[in-house]
Amino acid sequence: MTTTDFGAVHNSVLELTDRLRKADRYPLFPVVAQAGPTRARVRAAGCAAERDVTVLASADYLGPAHHPEVRERAADAPRRFGTGTYGSQAVGGFTELHEELERTVAAWFDRPAALLFPSGPQADLGVLGALAGPGDMVFLDRFDHGSITMGARLSGAGVRMFRHNDTAHLEELLNSGEAQEARRRLIVVAGLFSADGDLPPLREIAGLAQRHQSLLIVDEAHSAGALGARGRGAAELLGVLDRVDVITGTFSKSFASTGGCVCANERVADLLRHAAGAYLLTLGLSPATVGAVFGAFGVVAREGAERRRRPVELSAALHEMLRAAGVGIGASQAHVVVPTGTVDRTARIARRLVGEGLLVGPLFPPAVPIGGARLRLGVTAAHSEAELQRAAQLIATAVAEEQ
Ligand SMILES: Cc1ncc(COP(=O)(O)O)c(C=O)c1O
Missing domain, CATH: 3.90.1150.10 (Aspartate Aminotransferase, domain 1)
Incomplete structure (x- = not known):
């Protein structure tokens, strides 16, 4: 070349x-x-x-x-911490603001723990890189966002795509010999498909995940804040919030800023903290960004x-x-x-x-x-x-x- x-x-x-x-x-x-x-x-x-x-x-x-409260919080944070974080979150780039935002995000999605990532795609890369690897099998909807596909492929796991929103096809793939033999099975879908604006049949997918002992990961990038009675996303809207193992998301849509997040149990969060390259090899979100996201969570919680x-x-x-x-x-x-x-x-x-x-x-x-x-x-x-x-x-x- x-x-x-x-x-x-x-x-x-x-x-x-x-x-x-x-x-x-x-x-x-x-x-x-x-x-x-x-x-x-x-x-x-x-x-x-x-x-x-x-x-x-x-x-x-x-x-x-453009809400005044969100702008004010974005402006206030650098007064306390400067404009950058000057180190990865593991070695000094993790402020009290980051800690508080993690707690806010975890509570928002009813999860024990949340981690902040530089963007939504890096949250997907981090989760898939840490939870999937050679010997595992990842099942994706054909219309999943490119960051999910990229994360699955880079993980080294086998990747199988099911036809868009076709749970019969997903079941067929889960029933195959190679899927049964895989060390771990992971199903990853978007909560709201970004290019088509439709929703996945999450109830059926959660049922299949349970029957086939698969981890279920839902990327709520477009749906967090916007869907569900309390704005928790597609999993809340479709009544399966407690059946999703890991939630990934972004602050770039309903939360007025940039940055990504992963919500999971403490054990998975700890694994990501110490093994997810997309988390460890980069710096924490800038204070202004964290301030803006905070402001947005406040506005969305109150006026959502x-x-x-x-x-x-x-x-x-x-x-x-x-x-x-x-x-x-x-x-x-x-x-x-x-x-x-x-x-x-x-x-x-x-x-x-x-x-x-x-x-x-x-x-x-x-x-x-x-x-x-x-x-x-x-x-x-x-x-x-x-x-x-x-x-x-x-x-x-x-x-x-x-x-
Ligand atoms: C499912 C999904 N994940 C991630 C992203 C991108 O996240 P970010 O805006 O943080 O780059 C998108 C973008 O539209 C998306 O649809």
């Missing part, structure tokens, strides 16, 4: 990127100059002009990221019921507006998904929309299966119906005209 030949798959990604840039259609990495709850000033990649856009690409679903209701109602309204305008939409139960076919067409639509004042999330392989490019529209508690009405009209016209 040379630095111009990276193998067939990666070469084709770079060729596509070159082609989109040459045609001025490249829709990724917009540069954000300023951002509010639903409006931002952005520059499309490679362009000099800035535009004011309505943001429908945010995962700040419950909207605490109302903040959860609003995006659900607005997403249903946007679904209806798009349907009425003749736009086909996916079977999402959360964010709104518009299937747009090829990468080229999706890129054209997304870039056109930025020019017209709307920022949406274009999703391409490998984030979604090959042939399944789409737009993901993140509706937050802060959006207004008028903003969504305008967005629906722009999307409908772009989808009709960019064939």
Whole structure:
């Protein structure tokens, strides 16, 4: 291999990127100059002009990221601890704030212990690297997030994918000879599938995990805060919170910041503290980040019921507006998904929309299966119906005209 030949798959990604840039259609990495709850000033990649856009690409679903209390806590923490942590959590980068946040997160998910990680994907890598290895077998939904797939593959365990939300297929795989012979079986699913917005059949999966003596790990990245009567996530919503062995999550969606977490029993937490590379080989979250997450947990705990209701109602309204305008939409139960076919067409639509004042999330392989490019529209508690009405009209016209 040379630095111009990276193998067939990666070469084709770079060729596509070159082609989109040459045609001025490249829709990724917009540069954000300023951002509010639903409006931002952005520059499309490679362009000099800035535009004011309505943001429908945010995962700040419950909207605490601009809450004064959250900003104040983020500003206050560096006054006590400085701006960084200057050491891994094991050797001095673990402050009283980190300790208190761990307790808050563990209590939120009704678990004895929680650990903080630099991001959601690193939480998945840490758990899978520590709990799975050669001789084990990990079972994944085909639509699981890439961080789960990557963690499973890097662990050295055997990896088997079941068809999306197909518990009969999962059972078939669990019944196979190789699964029976595996030292340990682990089932890992997202609580809310990020690219399609649908939920896994967690009750059935928890039943299978129990019958087949498998560990059940649920990644509540998109669902924590947003789903369940108390905002504990999909496992709470589907009545299986006490049947999940390990919960992973992120603070980048409903908790106004960045960073990941793992919630488990004390023994697993202790294993991760001393054996998870993604935890040990990096620094603790910055104090400002921990302060912001704290603030967000406070806001979501107090105002969560109302903040959860609003995006659900607005997403249903946007679904209806798009349907009425003749736009086909996916079977999402959360964010709104518009299937747009090829990468080229999706890129054209997304870039056109930025020019017209709307920022949406274009999703391409490998984030979604090959042939399944789409737009993901993140509706937050802060959006207004008028903003969504305008967005629906722009999307409908772009989808009709960019064939
Ligand atoms: C299941 C899942 N895990 C992890 C992540 C990413 O976490 P983070 O935002 O902390 O990088 C996502 C992102 O969308 C996700 O869907």
